[in-house]
Amino acid sequence: xxxxxLAFYVDVVTTGTVLGVGTANSPxxxxxxxxxxxxxxxxxxxxxxxxxxxxxxxxDRESADAPWSGHHFTxxxxxxxxxxxxxxxxxxxAQYGRFTPRLRFEKLQRLLTRRGVPLVExxxxxxxxxxxRTFWQPDSRVAITVIGTYGEHETPDDLxxxxxxxxxGPLRAEEVAWRRAQVQEPV
Numbered sequence: 001x002x003x004x005x006l007a008f009y010v011d012v013v014t015t016g017t018v019l020g021v022g023t024a025n026s027p028x029x030x031x032x033x034x035x036x037x038x039x040x041x042x043x044x045x046x047x048x049x050x051x052x053x054x055x056x057x058x059x060d061r062e063s064a065d066a067p068w069s070g071h072h073f074t075x076x077x078x079x080x081x082x083x084x085x086x087x088x089x090x091x092x093x094a095q096y097g098r099f100t101p102r103l104r105f106e107k108l109q110r111l112l113t114r115r116g117v118p119l120v121e122x123x124x125x126x127x128x129x130x131x132x133r134t135f136w137q138p139d140s141r142v143a144i145t146v147i148g149t150y151g152e153h154e155t156p157d158d159l160x161x162x163x164x165x166x167x168x169g170p171l172r173a174e175e176v177a178w179r180r181a182q183v184q185e186p187v
Contacts, residue, residue, distance in 0.1 A: 026059075035090070039051040046064070047059070118137070123180060140170075143171040145164070
């Protein structure tokens with residue numbers, strides 16, 4: 001276990017899963033691994049979120065009778081800056097130890113590079129940059145959103161430039177290509 005639970009973030013970015021579960025898994029399978037202690041948000045009978053502190057999984061379905069289909073997961077790292085103990089779920093703390101209130105992107109990128117896991121910077125969705133910068137891991141399809149510059153307002157949750165704001169996946173290659181086309185960046 002590395003200090004500051006960097007191993008958790010490296011595992012997520014490398015595998016595209018949280019403790020081995022990802023968007024291919026059902027809500028029941030995620031609950032088997034992460035435990036029954038979650039917050040459930042059902043936005044309608046067609047979309048649902050299970051929240052495990054700063055970790056969230058999302059599903060949707062075509063109708064109330066159809067099975068759930070995984071949509072994405074998100075690690076809302078910016079929440080950790082509030083230093084609320086409940087933001088890190090007990091299952092994650094038991095596996096990885098203490099989580100720090102901020103994650104410096106340079107540290108994460110350095111560890112990933114040492115393991116041969118490349119990150120590619122991709123453009124922000126038009127209208128959201130240059131406040132954030134996004135880096136993508138093509139094999140796992142995980143994206144890392146980093147505070148890029150100070151915006152018109154204070155940095156969210158008192159994060160600093162270079163802090164990781166969130167991690168999410170999957171980000172499909174088609175979405176990356178669309179973002180690049182919006183700024184006429186070569187693929």
